[in-house]
Amino acid sequence: MEISTTRTHTQTLKEKxxxxxxxLxxxxxxxxxxxxxxxDTSIDEIAARVGVAKGTVYLHFSSKEDLIAAVFTANFERFLxxxxxxxxxxxTPRAQLETILARMYEGYYVRLIQLLYNNADLKKLFQARKQQHPPPWDALVSRVIAILEAGKARGDFDQHTPTKVMASAFFCLLSPTSYERLVIAEHMEVxxxxxxxxxxxxxxxxxxK
Structure with a gap:
């Protein structure tokens, strides 16, 4: 019994x-x-910052692509x-969407969005993985669509505009690079x-109405 408990404790410690x-x-x-x-992101530099061998990184993530995809997935899950x-x-549905918009413009997530908007290689990465691994932001898109549908059901939002068009327009607002001049040059509060x-x-x- 004591041996079994010790083994379990060791396994738990290793898992932690x-x-x-x-x-890390x-x-x-x-x-x-x-x-x-x-x-220019390299596994070598990542391993060096963590203080582990390059091979150790590959024990957790089979490729640079898998690792970067995991970074975005973890961030979007945290955001949700x-x-x-x-x-x-x-x-109200409007208040919910206003909250999402405000949160997306918080400094941390702005950087995340900027990376996606500005990097063709990242877009290709997620496009190539789409069938086996849905993009991590799909859950956020689904949530926005559900909120818009709820707003339509309440009579808050226009019944004639397709929900997907409304959702696309909403996410067009989440392009920090389109508005960064206003914040940087014009000193507008975010x-x-x-x-x-x-x-x-x-x-x-x-x-x-």
Missing amino acids: QRQERER ILAAAEEVLYENGYH RALDEVITETM QALVDYLGRIYFDGVTNA
Whole structure:
């Protein structure tokens, strides 16, 4: 009994160590990706930052592509969990979408979106993996579509505009590079920018009463 307990404890400890090492690899990969861009991100540099051998990284992720995809998946899952903490069923569909828009423009996620918008190689990566591995942002798209449908059912949003068109227009707002001049050169507060974009969008999709 004591031997079995010791073995279980050892296995648990090893699993915790494995999980922590994987977390460190993902964190380092994210840093290198932001600093160097996708093309110049290397497993060697990631391994060096974690303080492990290159082969150790490959024990967790079979390729650079798998590792980068895991970085985006982990980030979008974290973002969805953050939304779950602030979005409630008592909020109107518009309030829910306004919350998503504001959260997407928070500094951390702006960088994530910028990478996707600006890098053709990353787009090709996710396109090539699409059949076996749906893009990590699919869950967010589905959520926005569901909120828009709920808004239509309540009579809040225009019944005649297809929901997919509304969703596409919503995600067009999430292009920080299109508006960064206003923030950097014009010194506009990010929240003010979000408010203006939201006003333009919701004025367009709100059902006329």
